[in-house]
Amino acid sequence: MTMHSATLAINETIRSKTATGEKVLHLGFGEAGLPVPTFVLDVLREAAPLNGYGPVVGSQNARDAAASWFSRREAETQAHQIIFAPGSKPLLFALIAALEGDLVIPQPAWVSYAAQADLLGKGLIRVPVGENAGGVPSPGLLRDALNTAIANGQNPGILLLTVPDNPTGTVATEQDVKAVAEIAREYGLAVISDEIYAEVVHEGAAPSALTYYPEQTVITSGLSKSMALGGWRIGFARVPDNEWGRDLMDRLVGVASEIWSALAAPMQAVAAYVLSDPKEVLEHISLTKQLHARVAKAVHDEFVAVGAICRPPTAGFYLYPDFESLRDHLSAQEIHTSGDLASVLLERFGIGVLPGSAFGEPEQALRLRVATSLLYGTTEEQRWQSLKSDDPTSLPWIAESLVFLRDGLNGLIRNRGLNR
Structure with missing residues (x-):
């Protein structure tokens, strides 16, 4: 029997957590994250x-x-x-x-x-x-x-x-x-x-x-x-x-x-x-591409900095980091599968991502799907500012999210002395 779509399920889970006041960084859902012109x-x-x-x-x-x-x-x-x-x-x-x-x-x-x-x-x-x-x-x-x-x-x-x-x-x-x-x-x-x-x-x-x-x-x-x-x-x-x-x-x-x-x-x-x-549509899409690229690259840098292997993003707003190089360290924390890794990141560090197993990978593969497009803001005003900014990662709400991600990832691998 086919189960609830993993992408929709993580979105509902994270929204439930944030509705109760819990701080969660939503990197689990591939919604484009921008307002309607x-x-x-x-x-x-x-x-x-x-x-x-x-x-x-x-x-x-x-x-x-x-x-x-x-x-x-x-x-x-x-x-x-x-x-x-x-x-x-x-x-x-x-x-x-x-x-x-x-x-x-x-x-x-x-x-x-x-x-x-x-x-x-x-x-x-x-x-x-x-x-x-x-x-x-x-x-x-x-x-x-x-x-x-x-x-x-x-x-x-x-x-x-x-x-x-x-x-x-x-x-x-x-x-x-x-x-x-x-x-x-x-x-x-x-x-x-x-x-x-x-x-x-x-x-x-x-x-x-x-x-x-x-x-x-x-x-x-x-x-x-x-x-x-x-x-x-x-x-x-x-x-x-x-x-x-x-x-x-x-x-x-x-x-x-x-x-x-x-x-x-x-x-x-x-x-x-x-x-x-029409011209206004093409200009709007051009801005969205720039925003997706800049934020995805910034998030990519955070995963690479803690030792994950990750293809550089070249389209859209996704990353697919692989934590295989950290397996020994993660195994010591009883993290053996991508499901374990995603669960620990969410429950211990408030970072919501999807396990690679949801995308057909073997359970033992320590890979995650990370979506970056919900970092653009929680209000229409913030999202418009993100879209029009020449340096969106410096905007307070995006910068704070990157720090939150950095702290969580460093917390995950703290014993390896890779704090930044």
Whole structure:
């Protein structure tokens, strides 16, 4: 039986603790942590009277805007290739349901992929990521994993990539994306490319499997990360413009019509506006990228300073520190698993993070998923100041959080004499 999503559970746990006055540093939940700009609120207010059901795939305006949005990003797209949903999560579920075969995912991977496969009775094949970035299986391991799965009677049919990646906060290389896309073609796999973080790459752009395997790659995205509209639940997907894609769209519509009917009409109006890339939206997203990058780097520095090994963040607002080098010291404190480590950090030091085991890692791996985006402030005023600041880590509420984190991490390893 699939359990309560680990990311949602930690968010509820920490909010319960803070509601009782307990001091907790919330590094457990991947909410973008920023306010809604007035120009987006104005669109929603104007669209609020739209209370009728719309087409399952989305309004023509929203689909046109999404198609143009993709086309401007070097993925020529027509409106009939687009489907909207209340968030990208149900779209991912619908895709896993509509496509044949077992699911292949990187290890670690976002918590819901495996859970959705389990709900659908699909087999799961996990393939470790490489040393430099997460989000795609290590190409050197993927072919062997597929051959082993087939020999064991499994039926790999879907390869799910996350570029940029949650949980590691990194962007896979062009070389690795190309390699896994070519392997997917060789084995006849469908590729789902979850690109919801593609607009918040700190510098440059993220590669896409669509470039190398356009005939069977589906892209999912949404506005929860780039525009911090997670609670508004706006997701969309692009299918290929071929017979395979049209058949898949028919199956997606079948699933959608029985589960969510249609994205709420006011949210479709918001999507049509945001995806048209007006100047104010692009400027806003540019500021968010800078903020995410600066705060994530500052938090990264704190983990590295106490001896954790951690890939530098290159997109979004996540880190994935590994405490293996501190295992002997942690074992002396009865910390043997990532669950133990996350529990001690929360209960003893008030630092809320998620264990790597929630993302498919072995329990014994001392890895954590750290989200940095809820450090931007607890009020709208603080969050706006964080967004507009040239030096957000010097703002009192962020600086205090970094000190709190530093004290907690140093407390965890105090006996090693690494206090700063």
